Amino acid sequence: MEACTSLRELNAARDSFLQQKPKTQWIAEGDNNTAYFLGNLLTQINATNITLIPKCETPTSVKHFRPSACCNLIYKTISKLLGLKLKHFMFGNDLLMFCKGNAQSVMLLMRAFSSFPKASGLSMNNSKYEVYFNGMEEVLRSDIKQVTGFIEGSMPFRYLGVLIQVGRLTKKECNVLTEKMVIRIRSLGAKKLSYAGRLTLINSVLNTLNNYWASMFIIPKSVIKRIERSCRNFLWDGSSEYHRVPLVAWEKVTLPKDEGGLGIKKADIWNVAAVAKLVNWIYSKSDRLWIRWINQIYIKNLDGLDYNPPTDATWSWKCICKVKE
Incomplete structure (x- = not known):
């Protein structure tokens, strides 16, 4: 023993x-x-x-x-x-780091960057790094770019497949989502599939593209209509375009199966439900870094249910707060 x-x-x-x-x-x-x-x-x-x-x-x-x-x-x-064996390491792929717009904060950030190769044995590729500014003078911007050696990026930019921007999410910026759905529909080649087969592909393939965006943003109504139109056309014709009258109204199709529908989720309702999950995390003070930051900066010691966003709050934050109503 x-x-x-x-x-x-x-x-x-x-x-x-x-x-x-x-x-x-x-x-x-x-x-x-x-x-x-x-x-x-x-x-x-x-x-x-x-x-x-x-x-x-x-x-x-x-x-x-x-x-x-x-x-x-x-x-x-x-x-x-x-x-x-390597699960305790953190890799620097697709990583965003924030700091105040002054020389001292930038120097501290660069010091952390310089320690990463020493600790990991990996080298940094400066050509893949970009720096973004907001409300800063051109002289300070030039100084920071010279110190870091990074190129200046422009807003909006893509991060993990979605757009990062300052203002409202517009129809134009959502074109990448609807275009992806059209491309995916064309690649599926579902003309010879049965209705049941197309229904399975809508729930397992097409809706997953929308769900990713819907879990982070309130998608504009015009984009929601385009998404539902693409799914409807694919269901009845197996393509992104369908010029005849559908066999069944879309409102009937999106009902639950026990109510006579096909169980396809309505994009607008699913969008609100997905963002409501973020609201629940915020007001229950879930142990996540970004939620701790939200509570510290915005909500502070106020009751979450009675909280109203300030007039100068970002569009994304206002949308999240509106969902709780």
Whole structure:
């Protein structure tokens, strides 16, 4: 019994030591299984193809592409196992960092950037970094760009597939969402599918594109109509365009199945319900960094149910507050 206990303690100490290694050191040394995974596997298994996927319609530089690994199933399984050993690391992909618009705050931020390569063994690619300003003089902007070496970005910009902007979300800025749905409909090639097959694709494929945006913004009504029109046309004709009278009214189609409908979610109701989840998180003070910031800056010590946004609040915050009504 004592021998088993000692062995468990030794294994726990070894794992604790490995978790404290920098990423590059762990990859070089690894644990007891690393040598087998990296040295004894067949070449046909221990290999992958890398392809570049464009992130925009007309890419003009390397930063407009996203690398994607085309791996086989065994390779992916082994990668998942190895990834569990690296789960305590934070990677700097798609990361937004904020600071005050003064030289001192920027210098502190750059000091944190300089410590990242030392701790992780990874290097920074300055060509992929951009700095954004709001309400700052041109002289201070130039000084900050010179200190950081970053290029100045313009609003709005895309982050994790959605637009980050200052003002109201307009129909024009939502074109990317509706265009994605049209492109996806054309790629599905569902002309020969039955109505049941198209219904399944609407719920599992098309609505997921809308749900992602709907969980963060109140989408304009004109865009909601375009989304529902695309889904309706796809249901009855398998394409993005349908010029005949639908067999059943859309209001009937979007009813629950137990009420005689097909169970397709109405886009406007789903949008409000998804944003209402954010309202619940905010007023229940969920343990999330952005919610703590909202309560500290906006709500403060006020009762959330009686709170009204100030007139100079952002459009997004006003929309979230309006949902609770």
